[in-house]
Amino acid sequence: xxxxxxxxxxxxxxxxxxxxxxxxxxxxxxxxxxxxxxxxxxxxxxxxxxxxxxxxxxxxxxxxxxxxxxxxxxxxxxxxxxxxxxxxxxxxxxxxxxxxxxxxxxxxxxxxxxxxxxxxxxxxxxxxxxxxxxxxxxxxxxxxxxxxxxxxxxxxxxxxxxxxxxxxxxxxxxxxxxxxxxxxxxxxxxxxxxxxxxxxxxxxxxxxx
Numbered sequence: 001x002x003x004x005x006x007x008x009x010x011x012x013x014x015x016x017x018x019x020x021x022x023x024x025x026x027x028x029x030x031x032x033x034x035x036x037x038x039x040x041x042x043x044x045x046x047x048x049x050x051x052x053x054x055x056x057x058x059x060x061x062x063x064x065x066x067x068x069x070x071x072x073x074x075x076x077x078x079x080x081x082x083x084x085x086x087x088x089x090x091x092x093x094x095x096x097x098x099x100x101x102x103x104x105x106x107x108x109x110x111x112x113x114x115x116x117x118x119x120x121x122x123x124x125x126x127x128x129x130x131x132x133x134x135x136x137x138x139x140x141x142x143x144x145x146x147x148x149x150x151x152x153x154x155x156x157x158x159x160x161x162x163x164x165x166x167x168x169x170x171x172x173x174x175x176x177x178x179x180x181x182x183x184x185x186x187x188x189x190x191x192x193x194x195x196x197x198x199x200x201x202x203x204x205x206x207x208x209x
Contacts, residue, residue: 004154006143009162010156013133014051017126018164024119028165029172031112037169039112044165046116048158051126055157056150063145066138074153077205083198091191109149130157136197139204 018025024047032040134153137143143153 005151006152007156007159009136009137009142010055010153010158011160013130014055014126014157015164016028017129018161022123023166024116024123024169027119028116030037032169033172034102035112040169041166043112043116043174044162044169046111046113046118046171047120047165048116048162049160050117050120052154052158054120054124054126055130055154058127059134059145059150060130060152061127062134062138066145074078078159080198080205083195087195087198089191091188091195107112126157135149136201136204 026042028040028047031043134143134145138145143149
């Protein structure tokens with residue numbers, strides 16, 4: 001698999017992980033509205049610096065796990081349950097839930113760059129998420145754990161995170177005014193993607209039996 005493809009795989013899965021409205025993307029949008037786009041981008045860069053580190057750690061952890069297949073099989077089964085639950089949530093539950101508006105209060109007067117780093121460091125979700133994704137990609141032959149491949153994937157993950165934060169910054173007025181139907185469609189898309197990942201995981205588990 002070429003480094004370019006690996007880069008875009010990292011970008012895609014990072015985009016997927018940051019699409020749902022959360023503290024980081026909503027904070028970036030709020031900073032942009034109150035203090036200008038530049039400070040929102042500075043905050044986002046700080047977030048992405050930590051995402052680089054988190055994704056790299058996740059890939060190293062995944063490389064370690066790849067050498068212990070008995071552990072990987074257990075984690076794959078656990079991850080399958082998690083992805084199935086996420087799929088069920090987005091396809092059958094989230095569509096009936098009212099859209100929650102997150103209103104973080106920004107009080108810090110420190111550099112938005114370091115604020116982005118701090119808030120991103122608190123959010124540890126990317127580590128298990130990216131560890132699972134890299135293991136899955138490696139298991140189907142789309143990724144290997146050579147240093148250049150890891151760096152390419154990490155670069156893609158950081159860029160994907162920045163792109164989604166950028167979208168929130170510059171299109172927040174449209175995002176926050178989206179109708180419930182649009183939110184429901186987004187839930188269907190996310191649920192469909194996680195459903196596909198679940199199916200691929202099931203196929204891999206069956207093949208390993």
